[in-house]
Amino acid sequence: MTIKPARVLDITGGFNFRELGGYPTVNGAAVAWHRLLRTAHLSDLTANDWRGLQAYGVGQIIDLRSRVERRQFPDMPQPGVTIHVIPVFDNDETESSTAAAQTHREFSVNPNGGYRHMLYVYRRLIINPGAQRAYRQVFETLLTTPKNVATIFHCSAGxxxxxxxxxxxxxxxxxxxxxxxxxxxxxxxxxxxxxEARVKDAKNQYRTVAFQQSIRDLASVNIDYLQQALMLVDYQYGGMQAYLQEVLGMTPQRQQTLRQLYLTRRCD
Incomplete structure (x- = not known):
């Protein structure tokens, strides 16, 4: 299997499998291809998928999931691929938390339940000390990765x-x-x-329309979620640069090193 560079990669056993290569920067460079891949869980990848990814240059995985998620859908060790376990939360607060009976009851009567829950999660992604520590570790890992190695970073749904x-x-x-x-x-x-499969599953279980909407909101992204996070970054921490430097330890020198490792000359 040959995987061609593209924004969304053609992976048989995966979904939401994406390249960050090619994005332009404000300084006229671009993110290098074959370096940074983001995706959902990897447990359904086929042997052919893995052969293609290793040929693509993948030599490192950063797993952002909780212990329970890793046990349920493990990243299977692959020859020549290093796995770094860096959990953002002790538990999956994004989707798997819908297993709580109280949350299920709320979702059944409140169509905005999932949406409101996700706003809460995105606040936690910014202010939770464990999440902050995890993202610092992500940067530490990327800063020590050779230029010829592609990194996959992922959670359950990516x-x-x-x-x-x-x-x-x-x-x-x-x-x-x-x-x-x-x-x-x-x-x-x-x-x-x-x-759609998650919403259909809820419908097949005779869940209410309100519950189905909450499941859709949990399984999707919404610009409101990201704006909630960035609003905290901007107004509580003084902006993204302040957050990167003071919370995540990405000093100007470290950002420069990161750019040397992951940027290339832009070709329009």
């Missing part, structure tokens, strides 16, 4: 913990916020089958 990770990485690389928003929203079209 949209929230992974999405915020992509926001931080692209911001540190100098990608404009408008482009970062576009990358974030691409999850919905790259996950259409997954989203």
């Amino acid at each position: 949209k929230d913990r992974t999405g915020i990770g992509a926001v931080f990485i692209l911001s540190a690389l100098g990608v404009p916020r408008k482009q970062i928003f576009a990358d974030y929203l691409l999850t919905n079209s790259a996950s259409t089958q997954h989203i």
